[in-house]
Amino acid sequence: xxxxxxxxxxxxxxxxxxxxxxxxxxxxxxxxxxxxxxxxxxxxxxxxxxxxxxxxxxxxxxxxxxxxxxxxxxxxxxxxxxxxxxxxxxxxxxxxxxxxxxxxxxxxxxxxxxxxxxxxxxxxxxxxxxxxxxxxxxxxxxxxxxxxxxxxxxxxxxxxx
Amino acid sequence: xxxxxxxxxxxxxxxxxxxxxxxxxxxxxxxxxxxxxxxxxxxxxxxxxxxxxxxxxxxxxxxxxxxxxxxxxxxxxxxxxxxxxxxxxxxxxxxxxxxxxxxxxxxxxxxxxxxxxxxxxxxxxxxxxxxxxxxxxxxxxxxxxxxxxxxxxxxxxxxxxxxxxxxxxxxxxxxxxxxxxxxxxxxxxxxxxxxxxxxxxxxxxxx
Numbered sequence: 001x002x003x004x005x006x007x008x009x010x011x012x013x014x015x016x017x018x019x020x021x022x023x024x025x026x027x028x029x030x031x032x033x034x035x036x037x038x039x040x041x042x043x044x045x046x047x048x049x050x051x052x053x054x055x056x057x058x059x060x061x062x063x064x065x066x067x068x069x070x071x072x073x074x075x076x077x078x079x080x081x082x083x084x085x086x087x088x089x090x091x092x093x094x095x096x097x098x099x100x101x102x103x104x105x106x107x108x109x110x111x112x113x114x115x116x117x118x119x120x121x122x123x124x125x126x127x128x129x130x131x132x133x134x135x136x137x138x139x140x141x142x143x144x145x146x147x148x149x150x151x152x153x154x155x156x157x158x159x160x161x
Numbered sequence: 162x163x164x165x166x167x168x169x170x171x172x173x174x175x176x177x178x179x180x181x182x183x184x185x186x187x188x189x190x191x192x193x194x195x196x197x198x199x200x201x202x203x204x205x206x207x208x209x210x211x212x213x214x215x216x217x218x219x220x221x222x223x224x225x226x227x228x229x230x231x232x233x234x235x236x237x238x239x240x241x242x243x244x245x246x247x248x249x250x251x252x253x254x255x256x257x258x259x260x261x262x263x264x265x266x267x268x269x270x271x272x273x274x275x276x277x278x279x280x281x282x283x284x285x286x287x288x289x290x291x292x293x294x295x296x297x298x299x300x301x302x303x304x305x306x307x308x309x310x311x312x313x314x315x316x317x318x319x320x321x322x323x324x325x326x327x328x329x330x331x332x333x334x335x336x337x338x339x340x341x342x343x344x345x346x347x348x349x350x351x352x353x354x355x356x357x358x359x360x361x362x363x364x365x366x367x368x
Contacts (some may be wrong), residue, residue, distance in 0.1 A: 015354065025176065031253050042245060042297065042299060043244070043245055043247065043297075043339045044339075060225070061286060061347075062290035062291065062292045063247075063249045063250070063251065063292060063335050063337055063347055064337075064338070064347060065345060080247075080337075081292075082291070082292045082315065083288055083289075083290065083291045083292065083318075084287060084288075084289065084290040085320045086289070097293075097296065106216055111268075114216065114217045116216070125345050126344055126345060127343060127344050128339065128340060128342065128343065128344075129184060130342060156196065
């Protein structure tokens with residue numbers, strides 16, 4: 001039993017190391033995100049997984065898919081950049097819109113905010129895997145599942161011995 | 162391997178690993194593909210107005226309007242790992258911004274919407290990019306794009322009055338490849354169109 005516990009702890013800590021390592025390599029505070037809404041259909045559906053990078057030296061261009069957070073809110077939003085404007089002082093501002101939305105995101109930004117800045121961006125979508133993130137959504141929507149999911153996961157690990 | 166649970170365990174572990182391997186193959190097999198294609202763009206009926214853009218501020222900004230033709234064959238871009246293409250027509254341009262106390266023009270250059278070539282990245286500079294039109298082509302849809310005299314889908318607002326008499330607005334078509342699994346590259350069509358805006362504003366409703 002002791003070894004099983006140790007094994008489990010090893011798995012958990014290596015998962016954590018990989019996560020933190022990804023954060024450093026990609027430069028993003030959240031290098032893997034789950035798509036939460038249907039505003040980018042048919043490209044991304046709820047539950048898809050996106051891999052992000054957030055390199056400062058790569059400029060944000062129109063047409064890219066960015067994940068951003070509106071100031072003061074915690075929910076990351078995955079939309080596409082519609083307009084990019086750079087001012088003489090080097091600051092960039094841009095406007096986004098979801099593919100499946102009819103209007104741009106000005107309604108989603110903070111009150112009075114008409115553009116997004118570089119600091120609002122969590123990262124640029126660089127890779128995509130469909131469907132895997134459904135697990136996170138299920139666990140958020142139905143907290144009971146989280147308990148049973150944890151149980152089955154532990155059982156699975158134990159069973160693998 | 163006798164209990165039901167251990168069988169379920171084995172089957173699910175195997176199917177998950179196979180799925181993961183297939184997904185990785187999808188990603189790896191299309192990582193290096195060049196998704197370029199030739200594009201012809203044409204524009205006409207170019208009109209410029211100067212009206213307040215109320216969603217942003219009370220100031221008057223330049224609003225451009227035009228009709229465009231577009232033709233391109235995008236069939237070679239669809240492979241086993243392409244779920245959809247997101248096409249978008251971008252207008253990019255530089256505007257000289259005269260700072261009040263300076264005599265030198267500070268020009269912000271435009272980002273040429275480049276493909277993911279590292280050599281082109283080195284010659285990048287900054288500027289204005291506006292998406293004027295977009296379209297989603299899903300796998301199985303018609304992949305031959307042939308539009309004539311098309312309206313813009315989105316308003317061509319400038320942030321200020323930079324479009325007046327501008328002779329070097331470049332229109333280009335780019336696409337974002339959405340794979341079944343893998344990277345999300347952006348590529349541009351070879352072939353751009355240079356727009357020139359009139360040196361005076363048009364009043365009233367013209368399209």
